[in-house]
Amino acid sequence: MDVDKDGDAMASSVRRREVIGWMGIGALAPLLGACTAFPGQQGGNARLDLLYVADTLDARQPGQAVVPATRLGPVSHLGRAPWMTGSSASIAYPQLAPLLDARQATTAPLGGYAVLAALLEQLRGEAGAGNSLTLENGQGWNGSGLAYLTQGESGVQGSQLLGIEARVSSDERVLWPQRCMGLYRQASAITLGAGLADAQRQALGVQGLHIFERGGARIAVVGVTDPYAQDQKASLKQWYQSLLPVFEQARREADLVVAMADAGTGPGLWLAERVPQIDVLLCARGQDLWPAPVEVTQASGRRVPVLFAGCRGSGAFRLRCQRVAGQWQFDGRFFPAFEQQLAPAAQLRVAQLQAQLRQQRAGHAAWLDQPLARAPQALWRRDTRGGSWDCLLHQALADDSSMPVLLPGLRYDYPLSAGAPITREHLISLTGGYPAPVVEAPARQVEQVLENAAEQLFGDPLLLDNSQDLPRWQGQAWSVSYSPQGKRITGLEPVQGLCRTFGLQFESQAGEPLWQRVEAWLARQPDGWQLAPLQLPEVRYVQGHPGWHPRQLAS
Numbered sequence: 172m173d174v175d176k177d178g179d180a181m182a183s184s185v186r187r188r189e190v191i192g193w194m195g196i197g198a199l200a201p202l203l204g205a206c207t208a209f210p211g212q213q214g215g216n217a218r219l220d221l222l223y224v225a226d227t228l229d230a231r232q233p234g235q236a237v238v239p240a241t242r243l244g245p246v247s248h249l250g251r252a253p254w255m256t257g258s259s260a261s262i263a264y265p266q267l268a269p270l271l272d273a274r275q276a277t278t279a280p281l282g283g284y285a286v287l288a289a290l291l292e293q294l295r296g297e298a299g300a301g302n303s304l305t306l307e308n309g310q311g312w313n314g315s316g317l318a319y320l321t322q323g324e325s326g327v328q329g330s331q332l333l334g335i336e337a338r339v340s341s342d343e344r345v346l347w348p349q350r351c352m353g354l355y356r357q358a359s360a361i362t363l364g365a366g367l368a369d370a371q372r373q374a375l376g377v378q379g380l381h382i383f384e385r386g387g388a389r390i391a392v393v394g395v396t397d398p399y400a401q402d403q404k405a406s407l408k409q410w411y412q413s414l415l416p417v418f419e420q421a422r423r424e425a426d427l428v429v430a431m432a433d434a435g436t437g438p439g440l441w442l443a444e445r446v447p448q449i450d451v452l453l454c455a456r457g458q459d460l461w462p463a464p465v466e467v468t469q470a471s472g473r474r475v476p477v478l479f480a481g482c483r484g485s486g487a488f489r490l491r492c493q494r495v496a497g498q499w500q501f502d503g504r505f506f507p508a509f510e511q512q513l514a515p516a517a518q519l520r521v522a523q524l525q526a527q528l529r530q531q532r533a534g535h536a537a538w539l540d541q542p543l544a545r546a547p548q549a550l551w552r553r554d555t556r557g558g559s560w561d562c563l564l565h566q567a568l569a570d571d572s573s574m575p576v577l578l579p580g581l582r583y584d585y586p587l588s589a590g591a592p593i594t595r596e597h598l599i600s601l602t603g604g605y606p607a608p609v610v611e612a613p614a615r616q617v618e619q620v621l622e623n624a625a626e627q628l629f630g631d632p633l634l635l636d637n638s639q640d641l642p643r644w645q646g647q648a649w650s651v652s653y654s655p656q657g658k659r660i661t662g663l664e665p666v667q668g669l670c671r672t673f674g675l676q677f678e679s680q681a682g683e684p685l686w687q688r689v690e691a692w693l694a695r696q697p698d699g700w701q702l703a704p705l706q707l708p709e710v711r712y713v714q715g716h717p718g719w720h721p722r723q724l725a726s
Contacts, residue, residue, distance in 0.1 A: 219386030228314025257720030309455025363394025391425035437636025580640035608682035
């Protein structure tokens with residue numbers, strides 16, 4: 172393999188330079204020109220419920236919720252949702268504290284797809300026939316061991332179980348390009364793909380938008396694809412400009428325009444601020460949860476609700492949409508996938524759904540659930556700086572050698588309690604079902620990789636957010652400044668030679684899949700093995716940030 176080429180892929184900041192230049196010369200034109208309000212098209216009153224799930228990652232099994240202790244967004248948005256954690260997040264939503272405060276995450280396990288499907292059925296029943304629309308966004312067909320083995324077929328089955336009516340074309344295009352069109356035709360849900368090139372959309376047989384009639388209104392759902400996806404060659408400018416005519420068509424043909432943006436938290440807010448035709452934006456890919464709509468103000472003064480519905484089947488949003496005298500009013504509420512909060516009839520339904528899910532997984536369960544080791548301590552990953560899963564991955568890749576290890580700041584997580592078995596299901600889930608080969612790349616690029624990541628996390632515009640946290644660089648002390656611009660990484664000693672890493676962007680033949688490498692390492696560990704203490708960078712200027720409630724780590 173070409174290590175220099177792979178190193179360049181890790182360090183690339185081409186898109187950042189391109190978008191900064193573009194922002195300076197015209198991306199604001201639609202924003203500045205959007206000074207007219209778009210009330211619902213003339214017609215009678217209407218009422219419907221949008222039901223929304225995001226980034227479910229085919230997480231069918233019950234388990235702990237992914238709850239970050241630290242979540243830092245752009246410095247320009249300090250103090251704003253969804254970049255809040257711990258007591259700052261849970262104080263207004265005490266009943267949802269297990270999903271918002273990492274210290275309480277083990278107190279209320281999620282029920283998996285059986286509980287999520289029963290919850291959605293219950294909400295559809297409450298809305299009444301023809302008065303709801305069930306939507307899925309983000310990574311739903313990849314993420315689990317079953318999706319990995321069935322090449323996306325379990326995702327299709329999962330969407331059907333959840334009663335999904337429309338979704339956005341997502342990572343299945345990259346993971347299983349030869350099977351993708353067949354999966355779309357097999358699915359009961361309509362797959363949307365605004366943002367894809369015309370030729371690719373036609374080859375896949377998907378449209379940019381679809382019109383639904385519900386509750387006395389015409390609803391245009393526009394599915395916005397991820398501009399950072401590996402199969403996308405268009406510039407961010409081309410991606411954005413390709414969306415505009417789709418939204419214009421949606422506005423002409425519908426009373427309510429719903430954008431489903433599989434683009435990440437920052438880009439979702441960025442679009443909601445700029446595209447004047449959007450009435451509601453449903454955000455995914457950032458795997459963020461905020462239990463109330465986050466309102467964004469457009470240049471015209473219109474306020475657009477943006478929804479962040481969490482990940483791994485944490486629950487569902489219900490957005491009640493009511494049109495009165497030509498104006499839409501919205502009321503949003505997040506319902507967690509806690510079995511004990513379901514109505515009695517829905518609780519009875521869970522057992523039936525669990526049987527169906529077991530049957531779908533039966534042929535693969537023994538292989539996926541094979542115990543490889545026991546968790547030496549509580550394992551978790553989602554955090555701005557790093558988690559104990561990263562510690563385990565670092566030790567497995569270093570494997571007692573002196574070679575330094577750089578881990579990407581992926582948000583895929585599978586929290587486990589101390590003593591729980593570690594299985595192939597868990598290891599495959601840590602890469603979202605990607606092979607993620609282990610490779611070696613020039614270590615001299617590490618500082619630039621860290622700088623680029625800090626810029627995408629903490630800088631502006633929000634469009635730069637690529638839904639990853641800081642890369643994990645253990646083995647030496649370093650610092651990062653929570654600053655709006657300028658150099659942020661300090662204290663790194665220069666490193667020569669190669670470092671070991673893995674990534675979703677590498678060709679599968681570039682190296683051994685991460686899960687295999689880690690499984691082999693686990694098999695060599697003696698009884699009673701332990702993890703080394705987690706080494707985290709110092710983060711400056713964050714004390715008091717509502718998204719900064721770091722876990723107390725054992726020394």
